[in-house]
Amino acid sequence: MAAVADTPLLSVKGVTLRYRDQNGIVTATDKVEFQVSRGDRVVLLGPSGCGKSTLLKAVGGFLAPSEGNITLNGRQVAGPGPDRVMVFQEFDQLLPWKTVRENVAFGLLASRSLPKGEAHERALEAIRTVHLEQFADAYPHTLSGGMKQRVAIARCLAMKPEIILMDEPFAALDALSRRRMQDELLELWSEYQFTMLFVTHSIEEALLLGSRIVVMSPHPGRVEEIIEAEQLQAAAGAHPEIAERIRQVLFRDAPDYVI
Amino acid sequence: MKTDSTAVGMTVRGTVMHEGSPSTGPGILAQLWDKGWVRRAGLLILLCALWEWYATRLANPLMVPTFSATLQALVDAVRSGGLPARIVTSFKILLTGYGIGVLLALILAMAATMTRLGSDLLELCTSMFNPLPAIALLPLALLWFGLGNGSIIFVLIHAVLWPVALSAHGGFSAVNGTIRMVGRNYGLSGIRYAAVILIPAAFPSLLTGLRNGWAFAWRTLIAAELVFGVSSGSGGIGWFIYENKQQLEIPSVFAGLITVILIGIAVENLIFDRIERATVVKWGMKSSGGRNVKIRSAA
Numbered sequence: 067m068a069a070v071a072d073t074p075l076l077s078v079k080g081v082t083l084r085y086r087d088q089n090g091i092v093t094a095t096d097k098v099e100f101q102v103s104r105g106d107r108v109v110l111l112g113p114s115g116c117g118k119s120t121l122l123k124a125v126g127g128f129l130a131p132s133e134g135n136i137t138l139n140g141r142q143v144a145g146p147g148p149d150r151v152m153v154f155q156e157f158d159q160l161l162p163w164k165t166v167r168e169n170v171a172f173g174l175l176a177s178r179s180l181p182k183g184e185a186h187e188r189a190l191e192a193i194r195t196v197h198l199e200q201f202a203d204a205y206p207h208t209l210s211g212g213m214k215q216r217v218a219i220a221r222c223l224a225m226k227p228e229i230i231l232m233d234e235p236f237a238a239l240d241a242l243s244r245r246r247m248q249d250e251l252l253e254l255w256s257e258y259q260f261t262m263l264f265v266t267h268s269i270e271e272a273l274l275l276g277s278r279i280v281v282m283s284p285h286p287g288r289v290e291e292i293i294e295a296e297q298l299q300a301a302a303g304a305h306p307e308i309a310e311r312i313r314q315v316l317f318r319d320a321p322d323y324v325i
Numbered sequence: 326m327k328t329d330s331t332a333v334g335m336t337v338r339g340t341v342m343h344e345g346s347p348s349t350g351p352g353i354l355a356q357l358w359d360k361g362w363v364r365r366a367g368l369l370i371l372l373c374a375l376w377e378w379y380a381t382r383l384a385n386p387l388m389v390p391t392f393s394a395t396l397q398a399l400v401d402a403v404r405s406g407g408l409p410a411r412i413v414t415s416f417k418i419l420l421t422g423y424g425i426g427v428l429l430a431l432i433l434a435m436a437a438t439m440t441r442l443g444s445d446l447l448e449l450c451t452s453m454f455n456p457l458p459a460i461a462l463l464p465l466a467l468l469w470f471g472l473g474n475g476s477i478i479f480v481l482i483h484a485v486l487w488p489v490a491l492s493a494h495g496g497f498s499a500v501n502g503t504i505r506m507v508g509r510n511y512g513l514s515g516i517r518y519a520a521v522i523l524i525p526a527a528f529p530s531l532l533t534g535l536r537n538g539w540a541f542a543w544r545t546l547i548a549a550e551l552v553f554g555v556s557s558g559s560g561g562i563g564w565f566i567y568e569n570k571q572q573l574e575i576p577s578v579f580a581g582l583i584t585v586i587l588i589g590i591a592v593e594n595l596i597f598d599r600i601e602r603a604t605v606v607k608w609g610m611k612s613s614g615g616r617n618v619k620i621r622s623a624a
Contacts, residue, residue: 128506146509156503162608163525176511176521207609225511 073140074101075261076125076229080134083120094120095287097134100280102229102263107255109276110265113316117287118265122231125263126152138228148177151222155234157214160206160221166193167202170221179225192224193217195254212243219251223258232264236271248274269312281315290315390576398576399583408565408584415546415561418474422481423542427535430486434493435519447494451487459484459545463552477549484545485538492534496527529605536597543592547585562588 078101083094094117102108110118123129125136127146136143138150151173153159160169170189174180180188193202196216206214215235222230236244248271255262266272272279279293293308357363373392380391390398402408433450436443459480466476500523508522524531550563560568566581605611 123506126506126510128509146506146512148511150510152506152510154503154506156501158501159503159507161504161507161522161525162610163528163604173511176508176513176517178512205608 075104075106075139076102076263077137078121078125078134079136081121081124081131081136082133083117083124083129084132085120085129093286095282098282098287098289099134100289100292102261104261105259107262107264107275107277109272109279110263110282111267111269111272111276111279111312112282112287113267113284115287116282116284118267118282119233121287122152122233122263122265125229126150126231148173148179148225149228150231151225151227152231152233153215153218153222153235155237157206157211157238159218160214162206165203165205166198166209166217169206169217170224173221173225177225188224189220192220195223195257196220196250210243211239212247215239215247216250219254223254223260228261230260230262232262234266237266237268244271251275269309269316272312273309279312281312283316387573387575390579394576395579395583398574399580402565402577402580408562408580411560411562411565412584412588415550415563418477418561419481419542419546421474422478422546423485423538425478426482426485426542427489427538429482430489430493430534430538433486433490434497435523437490437494438497438523444494447490451491454483455487455491457483459541460548460552463549467553472553476553477546480549481542481545484541488541489534489538492530492537493527496530496534497523499530500526528608529610532597532601532605536593539592539597540589543585543589 079099080097081099082096084091085094086092098117098121100108110121112118120129124131125143127143127150143150161172164172167186167189170192171182171185174185174188175182179185190199190202193199196219198213198216198220201209201213206217209217218235236247239247252275254260264272264275266275276293280289281291281293282288283290291312293312376389377392380386380389380394383389386394399408433443433447437447438444462480462483463476466479470476470479504522504526508518513521546561547563547566550561551567552563562581562584566578566585569575569577569581601611
């Protein structure tokens with residue numbers, strides 16, 4: 067048992083990601099290394115261009131690392147799979163031709179995790195946990211942005227995946243809804259203790275949501291510092307000094323006008 | 326710039342409002358006049374009255390029969406069961422050709438979406454065959470398939486395949502990356518991915534394509550039947566028109582033409598509009614682009 071607890075759930079080892087665009091080959095991340103244990107809320111924090119989203123997609127299996135490897139439960143990640151469910155920033159991650167309930171059940175049915183009846187039952191359950199039971203039969207285009215993201219989270223919770231991958235899910239929301247969604251996400255976590263890898267460029271959000279924070283620098287993305295749970299817990303709620311430290315790490319090489 | 330254009334738009338709408346509600350106030354007549362279908366029905370009645378008046382004055386039923394005679398011929402043809410049988414014949418052939426054409430188009434568009442070579446093939450074929458009117462293939466079809474339904478079906482497939490494949494390919498390619506990733510995230514691939522993600526996500530374009538394909542198929546069918554419904558004993562509506570012209574039953578020729586128009590309208594409004602409301606509109610996926618394409622095809 068102890069051995070199981072000790073081996074990390076997700077391990078990213080020396081991962082270099084390259085992709086091709088019109089100007090040639092771009093190195094998104096360079097020899098990135100970090101680990102996620104069960105029940106962790108790990109935040110990948112960095113400015114735009116640090117490859118954090120690309121890294122998340124690599125964990126999701128949507129692109130293969132050029133160097134290094136990514137393992138989940140000791141098995142190499144070889145492609146997308148329902149054991150790592152992504153929640154995207156874009157509202158159109160919901161299928162517009164399906165109702166809220168069908169969208170949530172879709173994951174379970176597409177991955178053949180549950181038969182139809184049970185899938186719909188579990189979908190309703192998940193919809194209840196994000197307080198959208200009144201909208202179970204509504205189509206996504208009738209929902210607000212925050213509600214759409216909640217449906218996406220419900221779809222992902224219903225799957226009970228090994229790890230939840232969140233790609234700035236609240237970035238497109240207004241400040242008020244964002245704040246509420248962050249609180250709700252934490253509430254959901256304290257209830258279900260899921261493992262989550264969360265990408266953001268907001269220091270505030272990282273401090274609020276993370277139990278560990280992986281701070282990344284841009285061009286190419288490198289891990290600058292990993293702030294551990296103990297440090298975050300010790301600061302208990304208000305983290306002005308940690309925020310300041312992250313800011314210094316992030317803007318170490320930046321010219322003054324950026325800040 | 327943007328505020329300018331909205332300001333203009335509002336003024337224009339304002340003027341229309343003034344003209345639409347005259348100083349007499351919202352009387353029943355004015356209210357009726359505001360409804361589009363009332364105005365159009367009024368125009369239609371006017372046009373029919375003009376036709377009746379002109380044909381009566383001309384008094385040459387061999388050239389232009391009166392509206393009432395045409396209507397009478399239509400009623401007779403329907404009553405005798407002659408016309409309904411022709412319609413059934415036409416639809417059997419039409420649905421066969423349309424069905425095969427749409428199926429081939431979907432396969433071709435799918436191949437074009439999944440592979441680069443498929444995309445090249447689709448582009449090459451559509452640029453070659455799209456400008457070729459289906460009816461121009463009729464002589465060849467006659468040579469290959471003989472006099473009969475086979476030839477018409479071949480020509481119909483040609484009429485449907487290219488425009489539908491183009492729309493479908495456009496639709497598949499435009500499916501946004503997030504939805505694609507969602508599909509793959511939950512382990513979908515191959516046929517299931519196409520059926521569960523690609524086809525519904527591309528449905529607005531697909532529906533536009535099906536509409537265009539229908540419009541092409543319907544016109545082609547009537548034209549083809551006019552040319553060689555002659556041979557087959559039970560011709561369709563095109564043959565009905567041709568036959569009656571040979572027998573100088575000109576009111577029946579007009580009745581045949583009206584039938585073609587009525588069926589065209591019925592399919593557009595009863596079938597396609599209904600499908601659109603039950604799907605694309607309900608899902609909030611209706612794109613404004615669809616309408617433009619539809620207008621172009623009708624021209």
